[in-house]
Amino acid sequence: MAAIYLIEQGTSIYKDYQRFIIHVSEKPKLEVPIREVEQILVFGNIQLSTPVINACLQEKIAVLFLSQSGQYHGHLWSEESTNLNNQLIQIERHKNNNFQFGVSKAVVLGKLMNSKQLLMRFNRKRKLEDVEKAIYGINQDIDALEYVDNLDSLRGYEGIAAARYFPAFGKLITNSAFSFSQRFRQPPIDEINSLLSFGYTLLFNNVLSFIVAEGLSPYIGNFHYGEKQKPYLAFDLMEEFRSPVVDSLVLNIINHSLFKPKDFDVVASTGGVYLSQSARKVFLKQFEARMNEEVSHPDLISQVTYRHAIQLQVRRYKRCLLSGVPYESFLRAG
Numbered sequence: 001m002a003a004i005y006l007i008e009q010g011t012s013i014y015k016d017y018q019r020f021i022i023h024v025s026e027k028p029k030l031e032v033p034i035r036e037v038e039q040i041l042v043f044g045n046i047q048l049s050t051p052v053i054n055a056c057l058q059e060k061i062a063v064l065f066l067s068q069s070g071q072y073h074g075h076l077w078s079e080e081s082t083n084l085n086n087q088l089i090q091i092e093r094h095k096n097n098n099f100q101f102g103v104s105k106a107v108v109l110g111k112l113m114n115s116k117q118l119l120m121r122f123n124r125k126r127k128l129e130d131v132e133k134a135i136y137g138i139n140q141d142i143d144a145l146e147y148v149d150n151l152d153s154l155r156g157y158e159g160i161a162a163a164r165y166f167p168a169f170g171k172l173i174t175n176s177a178f179s180f181s182q183r184f185r186q187p188p189i190d191e192i193n194s195l196l197s198f199g200y201t202l203l204f205n206n207v208l209s210f211i212v213a214e215g216l217s218p219y220i221g222n223f224h225y226g227e228k229q230k231p232y233l234a235f236d237l238m239e240e241f242r243s244p245v246v247d248s249l250v251l252n253i254i255n256h257s258l259f260k261p262k263d264f265d266v267v268a269s270t271g272g273v274y275l276s277q278s279a280r281k282v283f284l285k286q287f288e289a290r291m292n293e294e295v296s297h298p299d300l301i302s303q304v305t306y307r308h309a310i311q312l313q314v315r316r317y318k319r320c321l322l323s324g325v326p327y328e329s330f331l332r333a334g
Contacts, residue, residue: 110329
């Protein structure tokens with residue numbers, strides 16, 4: 001087990017010797033060896049005992065706190081994981097326009113290549129004209145990246161490619177109970193947007209955990225930016241994994257009818273659509289299965305899980321940061 005997902009409200013987790021004990025109301029207690037845990041995701045009203053928190057700090061187990069619907073609130077990690085020298089270099093590189101642009105260009109290239117790959121893979125048998133047009137357009141966007149020389153233009157091409165990608169993504173849904181044409185984030189206004197948002201949140205938390213484990217600050221990014229302090233580096237490094245991890249998972253789940261419209265709840269005050277608690281458990285199981293699927297990565301001869309591939313990409317970024325080796329994004333093989 002790499003992650004513990006605590007989603008049932010009122011759950012408590014405490015420590016007994018070298019185990020975490022998870023207790024949910026009158027259900028049987030679940031025991032998990034501490035050595036098997038890499039991260040704990042806390043959704044909403046969950047109680048962690050002080051010994052559990054101390055064990056997580058000592059064993060460098062990342063604890064991430066989210067709202068019940070999956071919105072990121074913050075995280076807990078040991079100061080021992082912080083490397084001041086690394087972070088000083090991050091600050092220095094952040095002021096270097098060439099460094100920022102080089103990393104950002106690699107990130108966007110990876111995202112576009114993997115987005116195109118997903119459309120091609122799911123459209124091989126269906127051969128939908130609208131999807132073929134989107135693939136052609138994204139190919140043009142990829143070619144245009146060669147001539148882009150500033151971050152604003154790069155962000156523009158990333159936005160253009162997304163505007164091509166998501167409508168084509170919706171065309172690949174074969175389950176007539178669901179439809180999708182446009183990406184809406186806050187709040188997600190339909191079932192597919194809800195699944196994408198929840199999946200991206202889980203992906204983000206995995207990327208964030210590995211950034212912290214490598215002694216880097218998740219707040220000093222390159223491509224993403226804003227006035228509020230957010231973990232922009234995690235947003236950067238998750239981009240190339242959106243399509244191969246989350247988008248393909250959502251398509252498979254929907255097209256294989258794992259969910260029905262009744263598995264989603266609508267929040268009247270916002271109009272947001274979210275998975276019910278029981279359906280969320282199903283999605284988490286599917287997400288973990290996806291993260292444990294094996295793929296090729298050029299840094300190793302043998303295949304690795306998606307979770308390990310994310311770790312390798314964070315280490316690639318760290319090498320780029322500390323040694324000046326150009327960052328290369330993760331590209332999913334066909």
